[in-house]
Amino acid sequence: MSEQATLSRRTLLKASALAGGGLVLTASIPMVARAATAAAGGPAEATLNAFVSIAPDNTITIVGKNPEIGQGIKTMLPMLIADELDADWNQVRVTQAESDAARFGPQLAGGSFATPMNWMPMRQVGAATRQMMLAAAAQRWGVDAKGLKTELGKVIEVSSGRSATYGELASDAAKLSPPDPATVTLKDPKAFHIIGRAIGGVDSPRVVKGEPIFGVDTQLPGMVYAAFERSHVFGAKLKSANLDAVKAEPGVIDAFVIEGNGNAEQLVDGVAILSNNWWLANKAREKLTIEWDNGPWGDHSSQRYDETARAAMASGKPQEPIVSxxxxxxxxxxxAKVLDQEYFYPFLAHVPMEPQNCTALMHDDGAIEFWAPTQNPQAGQGSVAQMLGITPDKVRLHITRMGGGFGRRLTNDFMHQAAAIAQKVPGTPVQLIWSREDDVRSDFYRPAGWHRLRAAIDADGKLTGFDDHFVTFSLPGAGAYNPAAMAPDIFPAKYVPNLRYAQTQMETRVPMGALRAPSSNALAYVMQSFLDEVAVETGKDLPTLLLEMIDGREKEPDERGFMGVSPGFNPDRMRGVITKAMAMANWGKPVADGHALGFGFYFSHMGYFAEVVEASLSDRKQVQVHNVWAAGDVGSHIINPFGALNQVEGSIIDGIGQAMGLAVQIENGGAKQSNFHDYQLPRMPITPKIHTEFVITDNAPTGMGEPALPPVIPALTNALFKLTGKRVRSLPIDTKLFA
Incomplete structure (x- = not known):
């Protein structure tokens, strides 16, 4: 089992009274294991990131610290606290935290990190609060706390049956010293009554009723709206603009140039238009005449990248090694036999249903306040402060609910644009809203990639050699994370005796970023499709080949990373989901005429998923997906089965949509696609029946937002090969291949 973040003996717990009676418990919760041993002490306002308050009426309020993008984290994390507290979930209320690193520690929606980061710390907070309730009751009744128990928001004396609600005891508990979190007793998992229960989202009733909880719903007195025009050519610089003509348009309050800072993740050149009505501001953009300096980027195109990449692969001379x-x-x-094939996948856009938006208010004292739907709020605060030349404490950020993110809102360019505009009109709240065209054409795209793969097969049908020449993009200033990179341990690395990954990089100014299951959403397709080719050449099916490759192999060592110690890859867990998915789909048994099954496996974000797709072709040779069977291992507990199923099903639908029709093409230095007419997201008619089962193992729980997506793409393309004999080596699937 991996090392988990926990509350240590040095963790600060502080109890205080609510106005009017009750208890507030604050706790310093490290989000990575190494932070759990940080120095203790300091004033009461030291780092705080979890809050529990209990009112006299027995209402328990828990703060949801992480951003909610529809992944259910605002429900799941409070469930951990509430269960260990022995609360009645019907009496729990959840509120959204503001962005504040000093109080909450890291706040992030990305990487499927929330569960492994918070599994133990949140439980410890709940257990500590429960222990305080027992201590308060014991003191009130003059009895030994060992004779007391808790149940659904009450403390009960076992011998007499008398009881008191947490609300009745809360004020007494607020006077006690909180326990050492390292010594609190956590529940036996058999006693969980909230963890493992299917619970709907705490915000769902408000969403259904249309309550204004999303970023774009923000309304402030005296607020104006902003539209922002930027070049369609990535990396272009603004030379001139006809501002006077735009200012004369109906409803326009002002229009002015915003000078970028050369960093696409922060601020690019453009023109801001202000109005009391966003539609009028956006319509006024049509009157803009802007002269741009496109530099060397105006002639870049997908065709040019493809030609350059294929020439590089044909040369057989990669620029640099990755691993060998x-x-x-x-x-x-x-x-005895060599397979040599090329695979390609395109740029992809995120297109969350709520376009990028941000409301900003520059105060007279130089401080700035935001209402922003951001997945990465603290990074936004820090970079905005750097851009404006102010200290981070002068940037206040209210985290709003988000209408989807999928990684797009990890990049806070929309915050920087709103800040630059608000700086021009201090004292006036400004809400910047992007059009759908802005959103599609100003994304941070999933990188395109090209792979020349070769496999060496010996006379006994064994895979003895594997070679991948990967052609990708350089990303200046990418730092520790480059979304266009390939890690050296991507499967089948370490499982083929002779293996080499190498790469060639092309220069571009196309902005690139993380899309749900970053890199895995592309590499699973490439590796699992090519391994299926290897399996066919050796007279096997893919699951049989994979099981042979891991036969007798032991778990890989754990590694220290962002979350402390990350568990190493475990072949036994891979075997577990492969055999489960095969059983679920009756793999190897006959299927309906004109149908075929395809298989895919992948390990990403600490989750193991194997999936089987049943597909056919219509009379018009259109791909039809009928069933998907998904087997996943994300550890010992499925915290909220309702949320987990939502994540698996959403991931699978995303993957099918990417495979069947999504691509962003670059023409004349910019994105050709602009809206849903030419970037068509998956809709209900293509949605299959999805059958999900979890393989429960003795491993700490991990996240669900991403690992179910990657294997469905190769499972689909492998099914199509079995059905037609035609191999899909380029995405999205071109149905002309099957004509």
């Missing part, structure tokens, strides 16, 4: 072990050249020289 064994003697790859010798393996190919002695091979």
């Amino acid at each position: 072990h064994g003697d790859v050249d010798a393996a190919f020289a002695s091979a």
Whole structure:
């Protein structure tokens, strides 16, 4: 089991009274294991990131610290506290935290990090609060706390049956010293009554009723609206604009140039238009005449990238190694058979249903306040402060509910644009809203990629060599995270005796970022499709090949990373989901005429998923997906089965949509696609029946937002090969292949 973030003996717990009676418990919760041993002490206002308050009427309020983008985290994290507290969920209320690193620690919606980061710390907060309730009752009744128990928001004396609600005891508890969190007793999982229960989203009733909880719903007195015009050519600089003509348009309050800082993740050149009505501001953009300096980027195109990439692969000379072990050249020289194929996947956009937006108010004292739907609020605060030349404490950020994110809102360019505009009109709240065209054409795209894959197969039908020449993009200033990179341990690395990954990079100014299951959403398709080709050449099916490759292999060592110690890849867990998915789909048994099954497996974001797709072709040769069977191992507990199923099903639908029809093409230095007419997201008619089962293992729970997506794409393309004999080596699927 991996090391988990926990509250240590040095963690600060503080109890205080609510106005009018009751208890507030604050706790310093480290979000990574290494932070759990941070130095203790300090004033009461030291780092705080979890809050529990209990009112006299027995209402328990829990703060949801992480941003909610529809992934259910605002429900799931409070469930952990509430269960260990022995609360009645019907009496729990959840409120959204503001962005505040000093109080809440890291606040992030991305990477499927929330569960592994918070599984133990949130439980410890609940257990500590429960222990205080027992201590308060014992003191009130003059009895030993060992003779007391808790149940659904009450403390009960076992011998007499007398009881008191948490609300009745809260004021007494507020006077007690909180327990050492390292010593609190956590529940036996058999006693969980909230963890493992299917619970709907705490915000769902408000969403259904149309309450204004999303970023775009923000309304402030005296607020004006802003539209922002930027170049369609990535990296272009503004030379001139006809501002006077735009200012004369109906409803326009002002129009002015915003000078960028050369960083696409912050601020690009453009023209801001202000109005009391966003539609009028956006319509006024049609009157803009702007002269742009496109520099060397105006002639970049997908076709140019493709030609350059394929020439590089044909050369057989990658620019630089990624990883190599064994003697790859010798393996190919002695091979009885060599497979040599090229695979491609395109740029993809995020297109969350709520376009990017942000409301900003520059105060007279130089401080700035935001209402922003951001997945990465603290990074936004810090970079805005740097851009404006102010200290981070002068940037206040209210986190709003988001209408989807999928990684797009990890990049806070919309916050920087709103800040630059608000700086021009201090004292006036400004709500910047992007049009759908802005959203599609100003994204941070999932990178395109090209792979020349070679496999060496010996006379016994064994895979002895594997070579991947990966052509990708350089990303200047990417730092520790480059979304266009490939990690050296991508499967089947370490599971082929002679293996080499190498790459060639192309220069671009196309902005790139993380899309749900970043890199895995592309590499699973490439690797699992090509391994299916290997399986066919060796007279096997893909699951049989995969099981042979991991046979007798032990778990890989754990590694220290962002969340402390991350568990190493475990072949036993891979075997568990593969065999489960095969059983679920009756793999190997006959299927309906004109149908075929395809298989895919992938490990990403600490989750193991194997999936089987049943597909057919219509009379018009259109791809039809009928069923998907998904087996997942994300540890010992499914905290909220309702939310978990939503994540699996959403991931699978996303993956099918990407495979069947999504691509962003670059023409003349910018994105060709602009709206849903030419970037068509998956809709209900293509949605299959999805059958999900979880393989429960003795491993700490991990996240659900991403790992179910990658394997469905190769499972679909492998099914189509079995059905037609035609191999899909380029996405999205071109149905002309099957004509």
